[in-house]
Amino acid sequence: MHKMRTPTLAEAHSGIPERLLHKATDAKGLIYDGKTVQDDIPLERGLPVPQGISKSAFLAAIDELRTLLGKEHVQLNDTQISNGWYMEHPNTHDMMPLLDSEEFIASAVVYPGSVDDVKIIVKWANKNLIPLFPISIGRNLGYGGSAPRVRGSVTIDLGRRMNRILNINADDFTCLVEPGVTFYALHEEIVRRGLEDKIWIDTPDLGGGSVVGNTLDRGVGYTPYGDHWACHSGLEVVLPSVGDDNEVPVFRTGMGALGVGGENTWQCFPYGFGPFSDGIFSQSNFGIVTKMGMTLMPNPGGHESFMYTFQNESDLAPLIEIIRPLRISNILENVAQLRHGLQTLSVKGQPRTKYYSGKGPMPPDIVSKHLRETKTGDCAWVYYGMSYGPQHIRAHKLALIDSEFQKIPGCKKIDPATLPADEYFWSRDKIASGTPDMEELKWVNWMPNGAHIAFSPVSPIRGPDAERLFALARKRHEEQGLDVMPAFCVGLREMHLIIEIVYDATDADMRKRAERCLRDMIDDAAAFGYGEYRTHLALMDQVAGTYNWNDNALMKFNNKIKDALDPNGILAPGRCGIWPKRYRNRGWELKGGETSSEGDGVAPVVGETKI
Numbered sequence: 001m002h003k004m005r006t007p008t009l010a011e012a013h014s015g016i017p018e019r020l021l022h023k024a025t026d027a028k029g030l031i032y033d034g035k036t037v038q039d040d041i042p043l044e045r046g047l048p049v050p051q052g053i054s055k056s057a058f059l060a061a062i063d064e065l066r067t068l069l070g071k072e073h074v075q076l077n078d079t080q081i082s083n084g085w086y087m088e089h090p091n092t093h094d095m096m097p098l099l100d101s102e103e104f105i106a107s108a109v110v111y112p113g114s115v116d117d118v119k120i121i122v123k124w125a126n127k128n129l130i131p132l133f134p135i136s137i138g139r140n141l142g143y144g145g146s147a148p149r150v151r152g153s154v155t156i157d158l159g160r161r162m163n164r165i166l167n168i169n170a171d172d173f174t175c176l177v178e179p180g181v182t183f184y185a186l187h188e189e190i191v192r193r194g195l196e197d198k199i200w201i202d203t204p205d206l207g208g209g210s211v212v213g214n215t216l217d218r219g220v221g222y223t224p225y226g227d228h229w230a231c232h233s234g235l236e237v238v239l240p241s242v243g244d245d246n247e248v249p250v251f252r253t254g255m256g257a258l259g260v261g262g263e264n265t266w267q268c269f270p271y272g273f274g275p276f277s278d279g280i281f282s283q284s285n286f287g288i289v290t291k292m293g294m295t296l297m298p299n300p301g302g303h304e305s306f307m308y309t310f311q312n313e314s315d316l317a318p319l320i321e322i323i324r325p326l327r328i329s330n331i332l333e334n335v336a337q338l339r340h341g342l343q344t345l346s347v348k349g350q351p352r353t354k355y356y357s358g359k360g361p362m363p364p365d366i367v368s369k370h371l372r373e374t375k376t377g378d379c380a381w382v383y384y385g386m387s388y389g390p391q392h393i394r395a396h397k398l399a400l401i402d403s404e405f406q407k408i409p410g411c412k413k414i415d416p417a418t419l420p421a422d423e424y425f426w427s428r429d430k431i432a433s434g435t436p437d438m439e440e441l442k443w444v445n446w447m448p449n450g451a452h453i454a455f456s457p458v459s460p461i462r463g464p465d466a467e468r469l470f471a472l473a474r475k476r477h478e479e480q481g482l483d484v485m486p487a488f489c490v491g492l493r494e495m496h497l498i499i500e501i502v503y504d505a506t507d508a509d510m511r512k513r514a515e516r517c518l519r520d521m522i523d524d525a526a527a528f529g530y531g532e533y534r535t536h537l538a539l540m541d542q543v544a545g546t547y548n549w550n551d552n553a554l555m556k557f558n559n560k561i562k563d564a565l566d567p568n569g570i571l572a573p574g575r576c577g578i579w580p581k582r583y584r585n586r587g588w589e590l591k592g593g594e595t596s597s598e599g600d601g602v603a604p605v606v607g608e609t610k611i
């Protein structure tokens with residue numbers, strides 16, 4: 001795989017835009033330089049048959065599915081694990097495993113080509129009681145990638161054949177997409193239609209994820225439209241059960257529920273009439289989303305990136321206090337990032353050993369020494385932001401920001417003109433102005449066989465909160481001998497702290513330390529009243545368990561919905577800590593230290609199943 005050229009968008013729906021191919025080639029080279037193991041590893045435990053069905057019955061069911069959909073659209077996963085890298089990722093498992101790599105693994109992958117195919121798959125799964133796991137692209141790296149929670153689930157790779165941009169409306173600034181449309185693909189289509197100067201998209205740090213998958217998992221981008229879920233309008237959903245009429249229900253939310261399909265206002269007004277049902281399909285396992293509407297941003301008529309550095313870690317709290325009123329009043333306009341200085345080194349893409357080979361977190365004086373040699377200079381924190389609009393409007397806002405930020409002693413505004421074209425700053429500049437890029441990945445090279453997993457708590461934009469979260473993270477990282485690399489992504493009323501732990505995926509001890517560190521941080525944060533906004537498959541039970549107000553009332557509610565919509569429990573069991581009846585109270589929850597992810601299997605079928 002190393003020698004193969006990264007597929008472009010012309011060659012694959014999940015490919016890289018031609019304009020970024022050189023960056024992909026460089027990134028891939030760096031990643032493969034750091035790999036010490038082969039990509040292809042034979043399966044030690046053979047075909048991962050899901051619980052509750054014999055191997056022969058499972059294989060017979062797969063034959064049936066092949067007959068229903070066409071042989072070429074169903075692939076069995078019975079020989080090997082094939083890893084890869086961001087752009088050529090597997091769709092059967094997590095290539096950045098936290099637990100044993102054959103725990104969260106699919107038995108087969110199915111590629112539907114239409115909503116009708118998805119309905120056929122749902123019917124088949126209900127009949128055979130086989131768990132399904134839908135992915136759009138499956139690049140949810142740091143949160144489980146494309147892996148299913150339940151070993152042996154059949155992955156529905158929606159993106160491969162359902163990847164049309166159904167509409168780009170340049171008057172209303174909206175679009176309607178199928179699951180396989182990536183941020184890269186959407187942007188390239190806007191360029192192809194000559195709309196680049198008019199329309200921006202809001203993209204995450206890397207553009208290879210799908211608009212649908214990222215939005216359903218409540219990902220963020222870095223323009224003023226940063227909150228993707230808040231910016232979507234309209235879903236089309238296939239439900240996971242079979243009705244009394246022997247049909248699998250499909251419905252549209254918001255204005256899409258109107259008899260004529262609501263196409264004139266579906267993407268303009270998310271709510272429609274009656275209960276707003278979209279929320280239950282985000283971070284859940286209640287339905288399969290086959291279409292989604294999204295708002296697009298008008299080009300604001302000018303933009304200008306800026307960057308400030310701050311000298312001391314103790315500047316964090318006063319700086320966050322300065323940021324809050326500026327952000328809430330929209331003087332700081334985008335979801336900016338406040339990153340730790342160490343990330344300025346790690347994002348250069350070089351291995352940690354280039355700077356330091358000792359055990360434990362890299363000592364601050366070593367970090368400072370190497371930072372002094374960078375264009376950014378030595379610093380504890382870096383703020384990347386952007387100002388929007390015509391020059392005279394920007395000038396006013398930038399002056400306000402400058403006079404506030406300069407209240408922190410030692411604060412420095414870095415002049416972009418002093419930065420070379422390949423400086424990371426310019427990647428943030430692209431992303432904050434609607435153009436997906438390919439830089440962020442580079443810090444995975446910090447470790448050989450670099451993998452990453454995120455701790456992502458949410459807090460108000462307050463100095464003491466930032467300080468407390470940073471302190472608990474630092475303590476837990478030190479205990480486990482890990483480098484701590486925090487980035488605060490500042491939303492309108494809250495901030496997501498994202499701390500990616502970079503670890504060697506082949507080092508079992510390091511994986512254990514990363515897991516211990518994460519689990520301790522989750523508990524520590526919960527004790528202070530902070531919760532994660534999103535998490536890895538392995539941590540979902542623990543995180544869901546922290547949202548336990550009033551005797552777990554929220555989970556009881558989720559379980560009720562799950563039982564009503566998915567009585568046979570076929571859709572993504574365990575995702576976000578929601579377990580269907582067949583699995584419930586059978587020890588499937590992972591809280592750390594388990595040797596298997598499968599608990600005590602599933603409840604035996606009593607009498608007739610639903611279909």
Ligand code: ADP
Pocket residue numbers: 134135136137138139140145146158179208209210211212213214216217287288289290572575
């Ligand atoms: P990305 O497209 O950004 O790579 P994924 O496809 O991995 O992201 O999606 C992230 C998560 O969201 C998946 O693990 C899956 O649980 C859920 N998901 C993604 N697409 C859909 C969909 N179309 N319907 C329902 N759930 C989905």
